[in-house]
Amino acid sequence: MSEELSNKIMGRIEKDQIISIPRWRFLVWRVFYWLCAALSLLLGGFSVGVMLYLFVDFHKHGLWAMPHDVIDFLAMVPFLWIIALVLFIVIARIGLKHTKKGYRYPIRVMVLGCVILSIIFGSILNFFGVGKITHEFLNTIPLYDSLVLDSGEAYSRPVVGRLAGVITSIQDNNNFSVTDFNGRTWKVRVATSTGSFVPVASSTIRMFGLLESSTSVFIARSVHNWEQ
Numbered sequence: 001m002s003e004e005l006s007n008k009i010m011g012r013i014e015k016d017q018i019i020s021i022p023r024w025r026f027l028v029w030r031v032f033y034w035l036c037a038a039l040s041l042l043l044g045g046f047s048v049g050v051m052l053y054l055f056v057d058f059h060k061h062g063l064w065a066m067p068h069d070v071i072d073f074l075a076m077v078p079f080l081w082i083i084a085l086v087l088f089i090v091i092a093r094i095g096l097k098h099t100k101k102g103y104r105y106p107i108r109v110m111v112l113g114c115v116i117l118s119i120i121f122g123s124i125l126n127f128f129g130v131g132k133i134t135h136e137f138l139n140t141i142p143l144y145d146s147l148v149l150d151s152g153e154a155y156s157r158p159v160v161g162r163l164a165g166v167i168t169s170i171q172d173n174n175n176f177s178v179t180d181f182n183g184r185t186w187k188v189r190v191a192t193s194t195g196s197f198v199p200v201a202s203s204t205i206r207m208f209g210l211l212e213s214s215t216s217v218f219i220a221r222s223v224h225n226w227e228q
Helices: 003-016 024-061 070-075 078-095 108-129 130-138 140-148
Strands: 162-172 177-178 185-190 204-211 217-225
Touching: 003 185, 024 108, 024 130, 078 108, 078 140, 108 130, 140 217
Parallel strands: 185 217
Antiparallel strands: 162 177, 162 204, 177 185, 204 217
16 A cells, blocks of 8 residues: 555544444344344244144144135234244345355345244144243233234134034033133034034034024034143
């Protein structure tokens, strides 16, 4: 560097009162962005874990195998967790972009990598039951409970032909009472098409059928044990 250029630079620094930024500040920001990316990927994994749990839960209780109208079907899609996953991936991508070498990778590569990592981590969490634990914990929060549907709530809709609960009293094999998950008691009349179902007191069952108009009588056309 020539002396003239050096003097010019020094003059500009003095004129604009430019001061050097300590190296530790860059290190702090770098650690901050890495933490944001790691935490977002972690939360993205939890989002995937809960979604996998809900999809498996619906399948286990036969909810995907029955016909639905559009509104009923959309109610079972965990939009809250899908939105959360997208948000966490965006935050992770922003964090990784500001790391030392993050600027080198195209957006699509970083987003795809975040999605894959979230799916892998979420699958591991769901395998160990963390998705279920997370959902059940959050389900105690009224706002969450109103936004995310699980199989228990899906079977608490006798008006659309689904009912589940505990058998509380038995008249005969085709007539008994069930207390649903919300504490309401229903009289159940089993249709002959259900075959040789034998009710057992205190057992939990799920049913497809229809609700008699303006009554608390549920006509069960299909009866199954409730799988935990």
